[in-house]
Amino acid sequence: MAKILIPTPLRPYTDKLDAVEATGATVGELLADLTRKHAGLKAHLYNEQGKLRSFVNVYVNDDDIRYLQKEQTPVQADDTVSIIPSVAGGVEATIDSRVRLPLEGPRDPQPDRDAPALTNEEIKRYSRHLIMPEVGVEGQRKLKASKVLCIGAGGLGSPAAMYLAAAGVGALGIVDFDVVDFSNLQRQILHGTPDVGRTKLASARDRLQSINPNVEIRTYETALSSKNALELFAPYDVILDGTDNFPTRYLVNDACVLLGKPNAYGSIFRFEGQASVFATKDGPCYRCLYPEPPPPGLVPSCAEGGVLGVLPGVIGVIQATETIKLILGVGEPLIGRFMIYDALKMRFRELTLRKDPDCPVCGTHPTVTHLIDYEQFCGVTPAAPEPSAVNSATEITAVELKLRLDRGDALTIVDVREVNEYQINRIAGSLLMPLGDVPKRYPELNPSHEIVVQCKMGVRSAKAADFLRSVGFTRVLNLKGGILDWVDKVDPSQPKY
Amino acid sequence: MAERRLTLAAAVDQAVRRHGEETYPHECCGALVGRDGVVSAVVALPNTTEEGPRRRFLVRAADYRLAERRAIELGGELLGFYHSHPDHPARPSQFDLDHAWPTFAYVIVAVTAGAAAGMTVWYLKDDRSSFDEGSLHHGENSHPDTAQTVHG
Numbered sequence: 116m117a118k119i120l121i122p123t124p125l126r127p128y129t130d131k132l133d134a135v136e137a138t139g140a141t142v143g144e145l146l147a148d149l150t151r152k153h154a155g156l157k158a159h160l161y162n163e164q165g166k167l168r169s170f171v172n173v174y175v176n177d178d179d180i181r182y183l184q185k186e187q188t189p190v191q192a193d194d195t196v197s198i199i200p201s202v203a204g205g206v207e208a209t210i211d212s213r214v215r216l217p218l219e220g221p222r223d224p225q226p227d228r229d230a231p232a233l234t235n236e237e238i239k240r241y242s243r244h245l246i247m248p249e250v251g252v253e254g255q256r257k258l259k260a261s262k263v264l265c266i267g268a269g270g271l272g273s274p275a276a277m278y279l280a281a282a283g284v285g286a287l288g289i290v291d292f293d294v295v296d297f298s299n300l301q302r303q304i305l306h307g308t309p310d311v312g313r314t315k316l317a318s319a320r321d322r323l324q325s326i327n328p329n330v331e332i333r334t335y336e337t338a339l340s341s342k343n344a345l346e347l348f349a350p351y352d353v354i355l356d357g358t359d360n361f362p363t364r365y366l367v368n369d370a371c372v373l374l375g376k377p378n379a380y381g382s383i384f385r386f387e388g389q390a391s392v393f394a395t396k397d398g399p400c401y402r403c404l405y406p407e408p409p410p411p412g413l414v415p416s417c418a419e420g421g422v423l424g425v426l427p428g429v430i431g432v433i434q435a436t437e438t439i440k441l442i443l444g445v446g447e448p449l450i451g452r453f454m455i456y457d458a459l460k461m462r463f464r465e466l467t468l469r470k471d472p473d474c475p476v477c478g479t480h481p482t483v484t485h486l487i488d489y490e491q492f493c494g495v496t497p498a499a500p501e502p503s504a505v506n507s508a509t510e511i512t513a514v515e516l517k518l519r520l521d522r523g524d525a526l527t528i529v530d531v532r533e534v535n536e537y538q539i540n541r542i543a544g545s546l547l548m549p550l551g552d553v554p555k556r557y558p559e560l561n562p563s564h565e566i567v568v569q570c571k572m573g574v575r576s577a578k579a580a581d582f583l584r585s586v587g588f589t590r591v592l593n594l595k596g597g598i599l600d601w602v603d604k605v606d607p608s609q610p611k612y
Numbered sequence: 613m614a615e616r617r618l619t620l621a622a623a624v625d626q627a628v629r630r631h632g633e634e635t636y637p638h639e640c641c642g643a644l645v646g647r648d649g650v651v652s653a654v655v656a657l658p659n660t661t662e663e664g665p666r667r668r669f670l671v672r673a674a675d676y677r678l679a680e681r682r683a684i685e686l687g688g689e690l691l692g693f694y695h696s697h698p699d700h701p702a703r704p705s706q707f708d709l710d711h712a713w714p715t716f717a718y719v720i721v722a723v724t725a726g727a728a729a730g731m732t733v734w735y736l737k738d739d740r741s742s743f744d745e746g747s748l749h750h751g752e753n754s755h756p757d758t759a760q761t762v763h764g
Contacts, residue, residue: 123689126715155738179673199676201670203661204704205669205708
């Protein structure tokens with residue numbers, strides 16, 4: 116039994132009592148019990164949708180439940196719950212933004228009195244936020260006080276950072292070390308055609324500052340690593356994972372768990388996107404879902420498999436939405452829920468995730484208590500030692516290949532990419548045999564010929580070469596650096612992708 | 613249902629009108645304190661709306677608590693609230709209705725071009741469908757110190 120204090124206007128419904136008792140483990144249960152006992156209260160406390168009316172404030176002892184766990188806020192028997200009216204009114208239902216004036220009067224004494232005030236310019240800029248009760252001036256000040264770190268300024272980081280800047284977060288950090296490439300522009304809308312060749316950070320800073328000069332943009336031109344992650348994350352409230360590879364994804368997850376910072380997660384591939392919020396206090400983390408990374412090479416990257424350009428727009432904006440909800444403390448975050456978006460079918464599905472008590476990083480007896488070597492954990496060997504070390508028994512460089520072709524050597528060039536890639540660029544005279552077809556089509560090849568296998572960058576063709584050797588081909592060379600190196604070093608007239 | 617009556621002490625009537633004129637063109641708001649349908653004191657409250665005080669008023673939870681406390685200190689009860697409608701008639705709006713509490717008396721003073729004009733009183737119907745207009749009466753002044761102002 117907890118005591119509920121009833122305000123004057125509701126006392127006619129509680130037999131004129133200013134305090135009544137009710138039973139329940141949470142505020143929601145307590146109020147349900149209260150309205151069962153005093154049915155007349157219901158219409159005044161709840162709206163037609165069964166939600167607490169916006170002008171009904173509920174406090175547990177001295178705390179507004181909006182800043183606790185709302186109606187899920189637990190209640191002990193000796194707690195005092197107060198129903199406190201906000202009294203509001205005014206002349207008309209529409210709001211004339213032209214007469215919006217700087218704030219007057221005292222602020223609500225609740226949690227964020229330390230949050231920075233809004234300037235007149237900001238009040239105008241964020242007016243569509245300010246008129247919503249879920250944001251309001253209080254919420255906008257929380258946004259202004261917040262700091263968000265985006266890992267990556269690519270497909271996901273672009274829309275996320277742009278909307279977060281527009282929404283008025285106080286500080287936006289971006290970690291990236293890449294340079295803008297033409298192939299980024301189809302989806303990475305932070306960057307424009309004139310930015311090609313600039314660092315993504317320089318381009319991002321210009322774009323974000325032009326959207327909202329009030330936001331402090333902090334750029335970190337570095338590869339996120341186990342050495343710098345904790346230090347980089349420490350000053351931020353929410354980490355937004357816009358990475359495109361498993362080692363960094365596990366690194367971001369583990370660092371968030373170790374620091375207790377929420378991870379607004381997203382990932383994309385071809386037509387499918389995923390989003391969730393990991394590493395909150397009681398919620399699951401990425402490892403509760405995937406304790407171990409997939410074998411290297413099993414899940415292709417966007418550079419290998421492609422991605423629909425608008426897809427990161429949807430997922431990045433979901434990540435930004437979740438980030439903003441976490442900052443405001445409103446709504447139902449994607450905690451314990453894994454959202455899967457299928458753009459081809461235009462369907463959202465949701466999986467329920469539970470915190471795994473045996474999770475190696477966030478479980479009850481964690482085995483990962485500091486950041487580890489994530490490249491090794493994911494089985495990714497560091498990029499093959501660079502050009503000097505070409506293994507002439509198994510590899511051939513683009514320049515060598517060109518020399519041998521010019522010399523008239525009898526070589527069969529097998530292109531193991533997909534047909535749509537082959538249509539973009541190719542080595543004249545090559546035979547198209549997509550990697551997936553190699554096991555059934557290899558008899559087309561003459562084992563007495565020397566064979567050069569080739570793909571976009573050399574990864575798929577290395578697998579093809581291994582396969583061919585396993586079925587008895589003895590003279591198989593992998594074109595190092597794939598068609599991209601060929602275009603760079605031999606045939607710059609062809610396009611790259 | 614019999615029409616509900618609300619009697620304002622003379623000083624209360626003046627305090628409400630003066631408050632509406634002072635804050636014009638913005639809305640003013642405050643609490644009505646008294647007993648048995650007689651308002652003997654008002655507590656002027658800061659208008660904390662974030663939606664433009666020309667069109668809105670908001671008494672925050674903290675100020676509401678203060679008003680209830682002040683009512684007890686003054687030996688009365690919280691009978692309701694007043695607010696002004698600058699350059700609009702003294703009739704409740706849909707917004708007033710959406711945000712109204714039962715049993716409270718809602719006094720509205722119209723302030724036209726800076727001068728207080730008509731004053732009315734309204735009570736929310738129990739089913740929240742609309743307001744019933746009450747009858748407003750003016751009584752004798754009860755105490756010289758009936759108007760209080762709370763500045764935040």
